[in-house]
Amino acid sequence: MKLKKRLDRRPHGFHVAIIPKAPRSVRRRVQPKKIDEDGEVCAFELLASLARQILEEETESSSASSNASGNDRAAIGKDAVEDGRQYEDKLMKTECLDQGSCEVSAVVSESASLNCNQKCLLNEFPLVEDDDMLERTLKTTSSNSSGKIGGDLKSEICKSNMLEGNFLSKAEGGSPNYRESCFNSMENAFEQQVETKAMETGGLNTATTRISKDPTELCMTFPALTDSDKDVKLPSCRDPVPNATFSRHRNDIKLGIRDDDDNLSRFNKFTNKLKVYRPVTRIGDRRIRKLLTSKYWKSAPRLKDFEHPRTDGGMRPSHRKRKTCYNHEKCHRDVLYKRRRFYDRSSVETFDGGFSCESVTNSPEKGRNRDKSISGSMLQANGMTSSVKGHQSSLHSKDSNVKFSIKSFKVPEIFIEVSETATVGSLKRTVMDAVTAILGGGIRVGVLMHGKKVRDDNRTLSQTGLASEDNLDTLGFTLDPSSVEAPALPLVCPEDTPLLLSDAPQLVARSLETPALDSECPNALTDLALLTKTETLVESNDEQAISHTDILTDTTLPDSRALVALPASNVEALAVVPLNQKSRRSDMAQRRTRRPFSVSEVEALVQAVEELGTGRWRDVKLRSFEDADHRTYVDLKDKWKTLVHTARIAPQQRRGEPVPQELLDRVLAAHSYWSQHQAKQQGKHQVAGVLKIEAPTDHPNGATTGNQL
DNA sequence: ATTAGGG
């Protein structure tokens, strides 16, 4: 469901990265769609076809993966990504196709690179063996494009033509060798560059590499030939990840990133939108992010306003990850995700590893989690005590003192809008300003336990459970904007969390000594102030800055996939606070507050089940818990499940409010009874008699059944 | 939206 929803939201949701299975229809769709009337598309097509040919050849020769035709796609998908990006790829492909045509004109200049980037396109497009067509297409394309591109494009075209010709001839019976040589040369040339790249960060397996290579190369080739523009980055095509390079900053969009097909699709989508959106500055949902390093961002600058689909490919599925990950990022992501689930309407983009860099947004909901990290120094500057710093992991001291060490704080989501031409430096400043604003403006510290805010400031740590090691795992702190700062946005806290709260800046130090902690709605992070500040757009354009960034990114943050607007040190700093990995829950969407079933509720439940049977939770809910809004049918079902379990275990093992044995007996009776009547459940009414017969003594059911009768 | 199960 969720998935679905997400998809719905984002029509082309590649972000849906999760499902291997999902996109059947989509996939199918792809093929047919291929082309369009307009020559525009054709260009792509041609390129694609070319690439494809090459690819095919390559594929054929190599045993590794499937063969070219129908399979390549699949093959690619499989091989290509282990990291979950694969789904995206698939989806992407689809998208590309779907949308491909529309943006051609806009994207012309980049088309070449785009194509390259998109393996999918390459693979998908049917071959076009008509040179004339190609030419036409090219022309058309070029004409469409503004003058600036024209020249390049043409040359490019020509080249492509040539290339194609060559290939074709081969394909048509020419000597294979020739083709190969060609290809190889291209490849080699390309290779150099590529190799430099950290390469798929090792993430891609060989197979993948191989496959992608071809297309990539092709792609690369084109641009290279034509493009004098250094903008086109070959490398970008491939690096799927972390070392992302920034795409060049052009006025246009940056392309270049093959690794993320997402980009492409996004790109495509946006292309059209961009114009429209440009100035938009919606406070609420739209967020723009400018991110540096993240791969997604490469093409981003342009996408100002679009919503970024969340591409955290695998995240979702990572329920398990959450459990096992000890990695901050992952956890964080998870958190984000969850949170998102709760309130988020627009998704945020997070991709593997990237979120730290996320730039930001300000929606209250998602907000609190996304964060940017702030350096410890900053925190201190703001009055955080030294105790705040340190390492994560809470320790329980021997004495009665509870030691907390907060490694870092997360900063709430910040909404930043920067012009495309802004320099990286300016972006950094902007971000810094935003962060500073938050800190400077006053923040409150919130304490989370098990994901829930601990609001009672008067309770002692012991009372709150914070003195217990177990709970420390789930302890989290939040820095929330003080009411002063974020008053403007009505923040909505998920459950019962009211926003307001205590006085603003309570420092951790205080928490240490004082039993009382401030708590508040973690969500409330947003701050208008930030928005305001961040709104300043930076206009200067400085490519060099960008390159610096790249460097920075690559070098300083080898493994952080995030980008770095801030110095590396900062990155760490801001990370999430959870002392323990386990605590991840703490800050995310909070878990619903626990509401143990009372005996009376249990009784009602038992009664209802006796009458209705299991498997009809909705009816149970309606019948007996209609007014208990906090009890969903799922809750009832779960409760029943636990009741059954409870009834089966020894009384000594039972915990919580004891449930009368009588009820437990009924539970067992009803459970066993209904388990035998699964088939008849639906027809229960009609079969009532049968039931009686079959399970007369079994339980109270008899009584209930009787009622029904 | 429900239901079923696993976690």
Add this chain to the structure above:
DNA sequence: CCCTAAT
């Protein structure tokens, strides 16, 4: 309770 998957 949460999360997913399958309806």
